[in-house]
Amino acid sequence: MTDRVAAIAGVAESDLGVVPDKTYLQLMAESSHAALAEAGLTFADVDGLFSAGGEDYAATMRLGEYLGIRPDHTDSTNIGGASFVAHAGHARIAIAEGRCQVALITHGSTQRSQGGRTLGRSGGVRGPAQFEQIWGLPLPVGAYALAATRHRHQFGTTAEQLAEVAVAARRWASLNPKAFMRDPITIQDVLESRWIAEPLHLLDCCLVTDGGGAVVVVSAERARDLPKPPVWILGHGESHTHFGISAMPDLTVTPARWSGTDAIAMSGVARRDLDVVELYDSFTITVLLTLEALGFCGPGESGAFVAGGRTGPGGDFPMNTNGGGLSYCHPGMYGIFTLIEATRQLRGECGERQVDGARLALCNGTGGVLSSAATVVLGRG
Amino acid sequence: MAERPYPEADPETRHFWDALAAGRLEIQRCRSCGQHVFYPRGSVCPHCGGLGLDWVAASGRGTVHSFTVVHRAPAEFASEAPYVVVLVDLEEGPRIMSRLLGVEPAAVAVGMPVELSISGEPPLPYFRRRI
Numbered sequence: 001m002t003d004r005v006a007a008i009a010g011v012a013e014s015d016l017g018v019v020p021d022k023t024y025l026q027l028m029a030e031s032s033h034a035a036l037a038e039a040g041l042t043f044a045d046v047d048g049l050f051s052a053g054g055e056d057y058a059a060t061m062r063l064g065e066y067l068g069i070r071p072d073h074t075d076s077t078n079i080g081g082a083s084f085v086a087h088a089g090h091a092r093i094a095i096a097e098g099r100c101q102v103a104l105i106t107h108g109s110t111q112r113s114q115g116g117r118t119l120g121r122s123g124g125v126r127g128p129a130q131f132e133q134i135w136g137l138p139l140p141v142g143a144y145a146l147a148a149t150r151h152r153h154q155f156g157t158t159a160e161q162l163a164e165v166a167v168a169a170r171r172w173a174s175l176n177p178k179a180f181m182r183d184p185i186t187i188q189d190v191l192e193s194r195w196i197a198e199p200l201h202l203l204d205c206c207l208v209t210d211g212g213g214a215v216v217v218v219s220a221e222r223a224r225d226l227p228k229p230p231v232w233i234l235g236h237g238e239s240h241t242h243f244g245i246s247a248m249p250d251l252t253v254t255p256a257r258w259s260g261t262d263a264i265a266m267s268g269v270a271r272r273d274l275d276v277v278e279l280y281d282s283f284t285i286t287v288l289l290t291l292e293a294l295g296f297c298g299p300g301e302s303g304a305f306v307a308g309g310r311t312g313p314g315g316d317f318p319m320n321t322n323g324g325g326l327s328y329c330h331p332g333m334y335g336i337f338t339l340i341e342a343t344r345q346l347r348g349e350c351g352e353r354q355v356d357g358a359r360l361a362l363c364n365g366t367g368g369v370l371s372s373a374a375t376v377v378l379g380r381g
Numbered sequence: 382m383a384e385r386p387y388p389e390a391d392p393e394t395r396h397f398w399d400a401l402a403a404g405r406l407e408i409q410r411c412r413s414c415g416q417h418v419f420y421p422r423g424s425v426c427p428h429c430g431g432l433g434l435d436w437v438a439a440s441g442r443g444t445v446h447s448f449t450v451v452h453r454a455p456a457e458f459a460s461e462a463p464y465v466v467v468l469v470d471l472e473e474g475p476r477i478m479s480r481l482l483g484v485e486p487a488a489v490a491v492g493m494p495v496e497l498s499i500s501g502e503p504p505l506p507y508f509r510r511r512i
Contacts, residue, residue: 122384122385122386122456122457123384123386123387124386124387124388124389125386125387125388125389126389126391127391128420130388130389130394131388131419131420131477131478132478133386134385134386134387134388134505135466135478135479135480136385136451136454136455136457136458136461136464136466136480137449137451137466137478138451138453138454138455141453142449142451142466145449146447146448146449146466146468147447149447149448149449149491150446150447150491153447153491153492194452194453195450195452195453195463196452196453197449197450197451197452197453198449198450198452198486199449200449244478245468245478246420246468246476246477246478247476251446251447251468
């Protein structure tokens with residue numbers, strides 16, 4: 001097993017859901033304050049700063065100014081929704097190199113209150129996007145729909161199998177007081193919800209909410225004396241294969257194939273020994289493709305893999321235990337919430353939705369249009 | 382209603398749009414590795430890293446690699462919904478996004494043979510069913 005050089009010491013969300021009276025910077029600041037407090041730290045302790053922006057050029061410059069932090073290590077890597085999982089890996093590397101001791105990773109968005117998804121744009125389109133945006137493919141959902149159609153064609157994946165992912169997410173959400181959508185749904189409800197981009201229905205798509213989250217990663221030295229048990233970053237991988245969906249080499253293979261292989265190999269953990277798995281579920285198809293890319297099942301087998309509520313509460317593959325982006329929250333980019341939930345599961349803090357005895361977790365973020373992936377393996381004790 | 386987005390030709394793409402306006406689908410081919418390239422690049426081949434891309438005529442024939450029927454369209458396209466966005470594998474190899482004309486959404490299938498159908502103002506590379 002890898003050296004224990006860096007651990008998650010604090011995690012927190014800001015207000016989630018509909019938060020019309022706060023800016024994305026305030027949401028980052030409030031979640032960061034809470035995550036640091038959980039670690040027994042303050043903003044004065046932070047010497048590594050990580051954020052992806054989304055609403056800002058040079059994200060950590062803006063954030064550092066707003067929070068009054070002058071970091072010794074700064075990282076504004078933006079690979080879409082996978083960014084924050086990548087940041088956790090980057091924080092581990094920076095800490096291993098002695099560049100920082102206390103790394104703060106944060107994200108905030110007011111996507112819901114500021115008008116929701118934009119889907120497209122008007123006017124002249126420059127660069128490679130001029131060969132895609134002219135056709136009216138709603139983004140990101142249309143790109144994921146193209147992948148879903150291809151997966152269905154190659155492997156016979158059904159709408160019911162996709163719907164299983166949404167139903168399991170809602171069952172977990174019903175156990176999470178912070179989840180935005182908690183009323184149970186059935187496979188039939190998913191199939192009868194209106195089309196967005198075939199073969200994806202409304203309930204195949206993640207929420208649009210406001211919210212923020214923060215994760216504090218500290219060195220082994222700092223981790224010796226924490227209010228909460230440290231959650232070690234045991235493995236990390238990241239990659240991307242394309243920007244626009246037309247250039248995706250294989251519509252059924254996400255870059256989690258490479259990020260997952262690297263993270264799992266680095267951790268020395270066997271897939272079967274993982275207790276809980278947190279995957280970015282932007283759409284139901286995202287989860288199926290990610291399960292295959294991470295090697296939890298073979299190519300084309302993910303539909304059968306999730307059938308029968310296997311990933312829901314009481315199933316033998318606990319996944320997206322907070323309710324995921326489909327039912328818990330989705331402020332623009334979701335990746336950071338996989339880290340927050342996995343940490344809480346490994347600390348045993350999850351109440352009704354706690355996976356008994358969870359010691360090892362995997363988080364996977366997906367960004368863009370199945371473009372990027374970042375994976376970490378986390379372990380308790 | 383918001384204006385529908387249109388391609389803004391730049392030094393890398395102007396040849397493509399000019400050729401299309403003249404009724405021809407032209408793509409690039411690498412002088413080093415011989416593979417076809419799309420979208421257009423100024424000089425560097427994404428397959429082999431070689432320098433030098435030549436414009437060549439494409440047949441305009443291809444097959445549907447994947448598709449989606451768009452119901453919740455971007456505002457600029459809302460009046461056209463539902464419509465079919467496709468990824469077409471050109472005979473020469475590259476994959477290109479387009480819209481399918483003259484085919485009922487329920488009749489579209491992966492693997493369907495299609496051919497170029499230049500349409501609109503500015504002219505865009507649509508596809509239609511190939512019999």
